[in-house]
Amino acid sequence: MSLANDIQEVGRVIDTLEEFGAAQGISPGEALRFGLVLDELITNIVSYGLVGRPDGVITLSIEHDEGRLRAELADNGPPFDPLTAEPTEPSGDVADRAIGGLGLKIVKNVLDRLDYRRTDGVNRITMEMKLKAA
């Protein structure tokens, strides 16, 4: 699917994933866990990489096979590798510090595999999550 460079698209992505999960017999909880990863990564792209970029293009594909969910997320923003991104400098009180870099922490907690490559001016993040047995 093709996404507009707009944070409102995140809601549509999670809705789509819920429908996809239901059609594929994936438990709603597992579909939402994967949706959480996509939420965090798309939010990063829209809020940082593609901010102020009317030519911003994001594409997403999702597949399910052999007990795994896989996705590829691509965008034409500046190079950004979530694997090597440094967490933001901790500051503020204990709760502020807990939230710094939290999005990527959530992503790494959920995923079994996360790869990044940059080809032809496009960031491509591929990811995989093993589904828990029902």
Added chain:
Amino acid sequence: MANLPHEILGNALVLKPSRRIDSSNAKAFEDDASALVDAGPKLVVVDASELDYISSAGLRVILTTAKKAKAAGGGLTIACARNNVKEVLAVSGFDNIFGLHASVEAAIASLGK
């Protein structure tokens, strides 16, 4: 979440977000919660019993709501988190920071102390 479900129990404001707090609706939660804290009790419980999903954007608006409540002399805690929401609260440490209670009643009691 144009109208955030809520109720006032004694001296506490109980917020009852349903389904999801994701990046696309976190701002609506923040605005509604802020108006409710302005107008009502400053002891706030987030009742997560109907919540299936929270992202880091959702945690961020819970944090801003907590700061607002605290600045007004109150506080915030969380009750009845399930499944994915419980997992995200644990990964972030928010369960320890704000407290996670098995019931709304226990959450209110903890704020009164």
